[in-house]
Amino acid sequence: MTQCCPDKRLLIQAHHDGELDAAASAALMAHVAECPGCAALQAELAVLSRRLRAEVVAEPAPETLRRRLTAAAAVGRPANDTRRLARPIASFGVGALLAASLVLVLMPGREAPMDELVAGHVRALQPGHLTDVLSTDQHTVKPWFDGRLDFAPPVKDLAAQGFPLVGGRLDYIGNRAVAALVYRRDRHPIDLFVWPGTEPGPGARVRQGYNVEGWTEGGMVFRAVSDLDAADLAAFGRMWRALP
Amino acid sequence: MKPAGAPDADFARVALPHLDAAFNLARWLMRDPVAAEDVVQDAMLRAMRFFSGFRGENPRAWLLQIVRTTAYSRLAGVRDAREAAFDPAAELADPADTPEVVLQRVEGEAVLATALAALPTELRECLVLRELEEMSYRDIARVTEVPIGTVMSRLFRAREALLRHGKTLA
Structure with missing residues (x-):
């Protein structure tokens, strides 16, 4: 039975990985030529590497992920940038870049596709995905968004109305980072997506079995998505707007 | 001279070429493509925030380190049954066959x-x-x-x- 020399294993591996310098490699190969156990290990490592590289194929990152991140980089870092963006355009070299960011922040422009809202909601329903910050306290959830978004979403507590706050998370809708506030009605989670904008609410809509309710208020766009029935979701929207 | 942190155009240029590597590592750490996508998204947003602290050498290792840290914090406390019992003392099996x-x-x-x-x-x-x-x-x-x-x-x-x-x- 042949065995490799225990003190040579890591050297043989380092040689295999191209991490050994020429002198050390030469000395090691002289040993391997005379040691069947070490020669066997060297051959095994070579076969294993060849097979791993041939058979274990790396999947590329999903195109949707790439688009979201490209958009996030274009819009600007969420952290600490609000002041910088709000300032009049500086006369430095970054002026043009700031101007581009400013335009994107102030004019998200087009209506976020309904399907994206529902997709964001469905994705969040997977275990452990619903909330990044888990709290029923609006005074915990609201500050959590500071530094994560370039705007401050309003957060309201609707527990007394039968829609307790569960938490919040970041999401990506219409190529921008948005706030998702999570509420519940009995067993039904409600995502309330919020981002700055003025596009008018689409009213009640149904997509893939989910109800969507939208409105715009105070320079913020609100879109609620849930499997809750349309009347209850509409009531949620009314109560939200009624609260100060 | 960068005025207040590096412009994000630089971040896109430096980091996004390594998105596939980031996703591959996350996929193998999380063993779930959906969780991997979440991890990469979180990691990239963190990387974007910390980008001004990046010194410009080896962006791939820098980024993958953030991906790994993010993945590990998700994995914390979650033990997967697929993780086989591993005996580090075990020797290589008999290499009698080629x-x-x-x-x-x-x-x-x-x-x-x-x-x-x-x-x-x-x-x-x-x-x-x-x-x-x-x-x-x-x-x-x-x-x-x-x-x-x-x-x-x-x-x-x-x-x-x-x-x-x-x-x-x-």
């Missing part, structure tokens, strides 16, 4: 991937970074935040386990 013969007994391309997925996380990540991302020991040490010697022994234990796995399945 390696080609041994490995050819295991048919089907998914077998090797399954065996890789079953490795303990700290061995799996070393092998993925070395074999799939073709990183140097030094860069793997940086990403996994352990000394190079530890990378070498983990890498060896990972390979040993896969070779042994090939033989026991035969």
Whole structure:
């Protein structure tokens, strides 16, 4: 039975990985030529590497992920940038870049596709995905968004109305980072997506079995998505707007 | 001279080319493409925030280190049953057969991937970074935040386990 020399294993591996310098490699190969156990290990490592590289194929990152991140980089870092963006355009070299960011922040422009809202909601329903910050306290959830978004979403507590706050998370809708506030009605989670904008609410809509309710208020766009029935979701929207 | 942190155009140019590598590492750490996508998204947003602290050398290792940290914080406390019991003291099995013969007994391309997925996380990540991302020991040490010697022994234990796995399945 042949065995490799225990003190040579890591050297043989380092040689295999191209991490050994020429002198050390030469000395090691002289040993391997005379040691069947070490020669066997060297051959095994070579076969294993060849097979791993041939058979274990790396999947590329999903195109949707790439688009979201490209958009996030274009819009600007969420952290600490609000002041910088709000300032009049500086006369430095970054002026043009700031101007581009400013335009994107102030004019998200087009209506976020309904399907994206529902997709964001469905994705969040997977275990452990619903909330990044888990709290029923609006005074915990609201500050959590500071530094994560370039705007401050309003957060309201609707527990007394039968829609307790569960938490919040970041999401990506219409190529921008948005706030998702999570509420519940009995067993039904409600995502309330919020981002700055003025596009008018689409009213009640149904997509893939989910109800969507939208409105715009105070320079913020609100879109609620849930499997809750349309009347209850509409009531949620009314109560939200009624609260100060 | 950068006025207040590096412009994000730089971030896109420096970091986004390594998105596939980031996703591949996350996928092998989380063993779930949906969770991997979440991890990469979180990691990239964190990287974007910390970008002004990035010194410009080896962006791939820098980024993968953030991906790994993010993945580990998600994995904390979650023990997966697929993680096979691992005996580091076990020796290489009898190499009486030629390696080609041994490995050819295991048919089907998914077998090797399954065996890789079953490795303990700290061995799996070393092998993925070395074999799939073709990183140097030094860069793997940086990403996994352990000394190079530890990378070498983990890498060896990972390979040993896969070779042994090939033989026991035969």
